[in-house]
Amino acid sequence: MEKMSKGDTLAMRNKYIGKSCQLFFRQDPLKVVRAQGQYMYDEKDKAYLDCINNVAHVGHCHPKVVEAGCKQMKLLYTNNRYLHDNIVICAKRLIETMPKDLNTCFFVNSGSEANDLAIRLAQIHTGNKDIIAFEGAYHGHLTSLIDISHYKFSLPGGTGQKDHVHLASLPDTYRGKYNTLEYKEEDISHLYAQDVKEICQTVKNEKNAGICAFIHESLVSCGGQVILPRNYLKETYQHVRNHGGVCIADEVQVGFGRTGKHWWAFELQNVVPDIVTIGKPMGNGHPVAAVITTKRIAESFEATGVEYFNTYGGNPVSCAIANAVMDVIEDERLMENACIVGEYLKKRCMKLKGKYSVIGDVRGIGLFLGIEIVENKTNRKPNPEAATLIHKWMKEHHILLSVDGLEKNVIKIKPPMVFSEENADEVVSTLDRVLARLEGSDDLSKDNGFADSGCPEMNK
Ligand code: PMP
DSSP, X not given: OOSSOHHHHHHHHHHHSOTTSOOSSTTSOOOEEEEEBTEEEETTOOEEEXXXXXXXXXXXXXXXXXXXXXXXXXXXXXXXXXXXXXXXXXXXXXXXXXXXXXXXXXXXXXXXXXXXXXXXXXXXHHOOOEEEEEXXXXXXSSHHHHTTOHHHHTSTTSOOOOTTXXXXXXXXXXXXXXXXXXXXXXXXXXXXXXXXXXXXXXXXXXXXXXXXXXXXXXEESTTTSEEOOTTHHHHHHHHHHHTTOEEEEEOTTTOTTTTSSOSSGGGGGTOOOSEEEEOGGGGBTBOOEEEEEOHHHHHHHHTTOOOOOOSSTTOHHHHHHHHHHHHHHHHTTHHHHHHHHHHHHHHHHHHHHHHOTTEEEEEESSSOEEEEEBSOTTTOOBOHHHHHHHHHHHHHTTEXXXXXXXXXXXXXXXOOTTOOHHHHHHHHHHHHHHHHHHHTXXXXXXXXXXXXOSOGGGGO
């Protein structure tokens, strides 16, 4: 399956691909040549357990998804200016998974395009410009999204915070501004929501303007697998709407049943957003994404008289693939699997927490888990060096994890939804060995692991 040796591939990559496109595991990058289910295989056909690819949602190269794409590709590819069954079926199916007011769909090609369109819709509908996003959030790579993604714009070489962008404190109950060490659990949600209210009031006082939008993930992935405290969104949405804004739920990472309990993560908080953006898992690796919104917002957009045309958005091939993904989620009861396996994995990780001082917190819902690595349980100080070493050593055992969060100390687990209890056992028993090695070694002082980070932003 290889066209050239791994060394030649690397050399050609270094020569022809922009250096800002970074590799996982820079000292020993992985070359992968095929994948199936939850496994990826390198050029020597060694299998790696993929615990991080939430794009390969129903499993890498799922035969039904591949077949649906091939079949439609042989038949017809065109744009959405023609009538075609696949696009309307896809829109109807997506809308049927949403609360009833979210009833109008626009198709795009990526999570970034979805969020960019969401912001455009919000600006047109509200007539406002100021946007509130979470500290540590990432919403995409377009200029409009780098501007609102603290994860990127705050890097030393980043573009900095623009005047229309406001950061809401990340509602992290473990080590955020309002945490369970210093505050009562039942107060935390309200305190974080008050933070958003204050931003709205400041914008009103200083600019005499309303809010355009509050954009958020309902489980914060790049911010460190943060689970929002109960009722946080309910209260926050109220403040944003009271100040003229709309609420955008970015479900690009966490949608399509990853939580196990619901199709969409915002449902965990009993709220109905005004705009929902979806992507990644939707095409199981094929670029397809969408924006779902209310009739009222779509009508404001329509009233501008400006046509929305997107060459690839909503083409019959992408929609055939998205429809097949939804079929597989239902036919193989993958949400149920996410509930069962996710809970099992979390329980087993909790046991490791009892055994090792560097595990400060284990949190998760469905197949979305975070393990917070700290100096010790008492000081809760982030330990990014240990997290990076764990990540690196797990790869040596052929298990792919990632590390993220504001302090780059949270191990992320968000595998394809076909992940099994046996896979969970393998992860936990390997993690056990790796943590034992960490506790008994002086590798931390010798090798801080950063040089071989799997997390591109970590070396900046
Ligand atoms: N939103 C979130 C929450 C994301 O994690 C990402 C990508 N990691 C995006 C949007 C952008 O999606 P894409 O890379 O498909 O443009």
